[in-house]
Amino acid sequence: MTQLVRRTSGVKGRSVKTGFILFFGLIGILLAMGLSLVYGTTTIKLTTVWQAIFDYHSDQQAHQILQEIRLPRALAATLIGSYLAVSGAIMQAITKNSLAEPSLLGVSYGAAFSLVMTLALFPSVSTFGATAASMIGAGLSVLFVFTLAATSKGGATPVKLALAGVAIGMFLSSLTSAIALHFDVSKEMSFWYAGGLANTNWGDVKVLSFVGFIGLPIVFFIARTLTLLNLGEEVTQGLGIHLNLVKALSVTAVLLLTGSSVSVAGSIGFVGLVVPHISRMLVGPDYRFMLPVSAVLGSLLLVLADVGARMMNAPFETPIGVVTAAIGVPFFLYLVRSKGSRLV
Helix, strand or coil: CHHHHHHHHHHHHHHHHHHHHHHHHHHHHHHHHHHHHHCCCCCCCHHHHHHHHHCCCCCCHHHHHHHHHHHHHHHHHHHHHHHHHHHHHHHHHHHCCCCCCCCCCCHHHHHHHHHHHHHHHCCCCCHHHHHHHHHHHHHHHHHHHHHHHHCCCCCCCHHHHHHHHHHHHHHHHHHHHHHHHHCCCHHHHHHHHHCCCCCCCHHHHHHHHHHHHHHHHHHHHCHHHHHHHHHCHHHHHHCCCCHHHHHHHHHHHHHHHHHHHHHHHCCCCCHHHHHHHHHHHHHCCCHHHHHHHHHHHHHHHHHHHHHHHHHCCCCCCCCHHHHHHHHHHHHHHHHHHHHHHHHC
């Protein structure tokens, strides 16, 4: 009885804490989006931003810049940040590897390889077509990684999944570079290597929103099951949970969220690694709490990173992947130093 009371009070406590984090996180996202709308090549007054959103005049250049460039860019950063963070959290759960994230397990590289092939064969491909190609490439990459790890001696252990992901990722990255140079689409692919949101438009936001409408409900539907995976697969199966179905849904969600993000913004590393760990530190390992917190913190991180990318070397733009790497690499080294062999 005492243990039940403690467990119930613990869940309530985490719920309250999660609520506070989500509330202040959403406020932080709104403030960060405000910065994203105000600062850029030229600084626009906050009153002009307000007018452009609620009283748009197409004959004013500042309003055009805000409506056609900065607002879709800020919204895309919000969506992509949440998608990458959530994808990283899911991959860490299903692979039981604390270092797992979309780029580390080759998902991003598979999406990029498929994207460059599409650009080479169909130069005038639409945004939806590019997104579909990226998701197919991401799916094939995941299939190769899991197959390679599973067919090795000892099965698909976390370490083997990471090694297989790195190997296939490097191979696909080399192929992507070679194809881009051969078909003269290296300029079109240059955004992918460092990641960026400079060319984002409303079409990209619509595609991202549509994908999120499908992918995020899947994520939160399996959140409780992802938490139970920490108990071990035998225990989870004993509770009547179909692991293959859960893993299939998890991979599907990751492919949707990561594939659409890569097609719009290119390879943005470390968001899927750093944010889930921070969320776990804040609210614990329960994915019912961790996934919403990861989504909010991922959005906040990428919007702020995008603002920093524009302000670091103004009026020129620093690739956003450089900013996230500057944050992620020290955090990665901290994880390795503090947890060591417990990471995998």
